[in-house]
């Protein structure tokens with residue numbers, strides 16, 4: 250892979266089928282936000298595919314481990330109610346759990362026994378990655394994305410520091426649960442390549458339009474500064 254042939258691929262399909270076409274040890278960093286297994290439906294009735302059954306957990310994380318380069322990282326958001334299932338899948342795949350990131354929110358996403366007011370993600374290693382010279386805090390800053398394109402749209406400001414910290418310059422970032430393309434946009438803004446995979450035609454279409462827009466805007470800025 251070279252800079253003159255960068256990979257900017259958003260693919261419509263089932264991530265297990267698409268990943269089966271990728272070579273071993275191929276991507277530099279995985280940043281993903283899988284279904285939380287909570288059957289989430291937002292106020293406008295938008296839902297998330299595979300948010301009920303957990304059948305995909307083990308095979309998907311095993312495939313992610315295979316395509317990730319040795320001595321590299323994955324960050325996965327997760328649903329805390331099913332943390333046991335996520336942990337079991339990550340460990341069975343071969344990942345080592347090396348960090349946990351918490352994002353306090355100013356608002357509660359839901360309320361029950363507590364007002365649920367934080368997002369969280371685990372940092373997982375394949376092999377023995379080098380430690381960054383300036384490690385990120387494990388308490389991140391959360392800005393509400395507005396969820397305009399997707400019911401669980403992640404803010405770019407939470408994603409870009411992770412990409413900068415864990416992906417080499419011009420490296421390749423994979424998000425197999427791309428949704429509205431937030432990871433892909435963040436990768437592009439950080440000067441990294443990306444592969445995003447999304448199964449839902451509607452979210453795929455919104456992500457594609459979003460990424461085409463960012464490409465056009467970067468192209469225009471480059472043209473102006475040339």
Ligand SMILES: C[S@@+](CC[C@H](N)C(=O)[O-])C[C@H]1O[C@@H](n2cnc3c(N)ncnc32)[C@H](O)[C@@H]1O
Nearest residue numbers: 263264282299399402403426428429431448449
């Ligand atoms: C939690 S959302 C990701 C939202 C994304 N982080 C964003 O900012 O827009 C998970 C996404 O994974 C997709 N998905 C679920 N199962 C999938 C599969 N097997 N292959 C590809 N995408 C899948 C869903 O359609 C959903 O859009």
